Amino acid sequence: MTGPLGVYPRKPSAIAELFASEKVLVGAVHLPPLPGSPSYRGQPVAELCRFAVEEARTYVDNGFDSVIVENHWDLPFLKPGQHGYEVAAAMGVITAAVVAELGPSVGVSVLSNAGQCSVASAWAAGAGWVRVNQWVNAYVANEGVIEGQAATTTRYRHAIGAGPVKVFADVHVKHGAHAIVADRTLAEQTEDAEFFDADVLIATGSRTGHATSVEEVVGIRDHTQLPVIIGSGIDPQNVGPLLRECDGAIVASAAKENGRWWGRAAPEKVRAVALAAGR
Template sequence: MTASSLGVFPPKPSALAEMFTGTPSLIGAIHLPALPGSPHYTGQPVSEIARFAVEEAHAYVDNGFDGVIVENHWDIPFLKPGEHGYETAATMGVITAAVVAEFGKSVGVSILSNAGECGVAAAWAAGASFVRVNQWANAYIANEGFIEGQAAKTTRFRHRIGADPVRIFADVHVKHGAHAIVADRTVAEQTEDAEFFDADVLIATGSRTGDAASVDEVSVIRDNTVLPVIIGSGITAGNVAALMKECDGAIVASSVKDNGRWWGRVASDKVREVSRAAGK
């Protein structure tokens, strides 16, 4: 039984319905080139990166997707939460603002790894509607080391700067890590934890970027929350129809890139294939 069903919190309106008109909601991930401050940054002007982001967004939205999420995926190796510099929040804000100017409220921000406060700062400055936070509740071991849930710090920071309209998309059973340290929390319990800690949308993923979530795991998450549930990895034209029967939408990237990997360019024809398969 969830916190909402017990009446601890009033029922929330669907954050997906606030942002997107399509059902299921398809969100394309824009994997940015390396940004200032990261090891792979080559001095490219931020204005050029912003143009890249707008081009990628058009490839998604012009071919049937409902929105996009802007992500600093080339800032590898990723920093832990609280370690990101001012340059990351500022650059992500400027780039995302260019995308928002084209596409309005159907835009989100993801700053890796797990940078809830930095993401909210960039999203609020840019006029974006949501952020993705990979570990919202509990803790786990990831490539970056020990990662704690960011709910308490992020919600307080969001409120302090007046950014309460920015919605939280939170992963459950997060990829790229040893889940819940000692694995004593079931997926059902982790789902309830994320809802109790005031997430707005829950995300089911595979074990790493590009891997599909299992139907069983998506079903467990869906059955233990009143929040919208989307899939955060592994969606293809071949599986999208079956998986969308189990959830409310998906974040898509690798399968619609020209090389089939996250670091490729978005291919319009592949986006159309996924959109059509999803019934868009």
């Protein structure tokens, strides 16, 4: 690519390192409320582990490559740096149970945008990657002003020896001001994320479950040397055309029994996405 990134050697593909497929399908395991969140009702962490493994197996047994484990029911989300020890501990233990089933292709995302907590959980669990929604720059979101986590997360990853954990970073972040005011171009945001040492870039819609446009995927792909995957809005109707333009997708709502992120993964809906993707 042109610009300052041209002086850096191309990274080995994190997709190739983590997954056996060229076009990867990753299912989202949205955990029940964890210890410390307002809606937690005291379930033993072992029970949460069983839930996560059941969800993960539903995805992988029906054509997906792996999963990402997310604390999506810990509403309202905390800002980075506010998460307690109990969050990292629970996420690490639960993710380790999933890794024991699927191996290191599993990802972790601690919401909202908690890069360091995600890396700690992933490294303890043996997971291979984390998703960080706002890796560079800053934006206004539901949680308030959210700043990019690249500087603190890369230093923390190095400090604990977690260098093998890859960072999948969103570009043109959903639920944030950049998606509304367009104060920086898509090309600029793409190059910023690569310059700040992300390993994979994620194209996403404006909100959870909203479809990502082909134009946005191509716009990111054409301004990076990194793999690009889709992080929102995949369904059986659009998965084929979108996968032709990128390296994979994270799927949630379309694979759930109720078509919403808060439902359970449904085998028939997971299979429908996988079949439409050519699995």
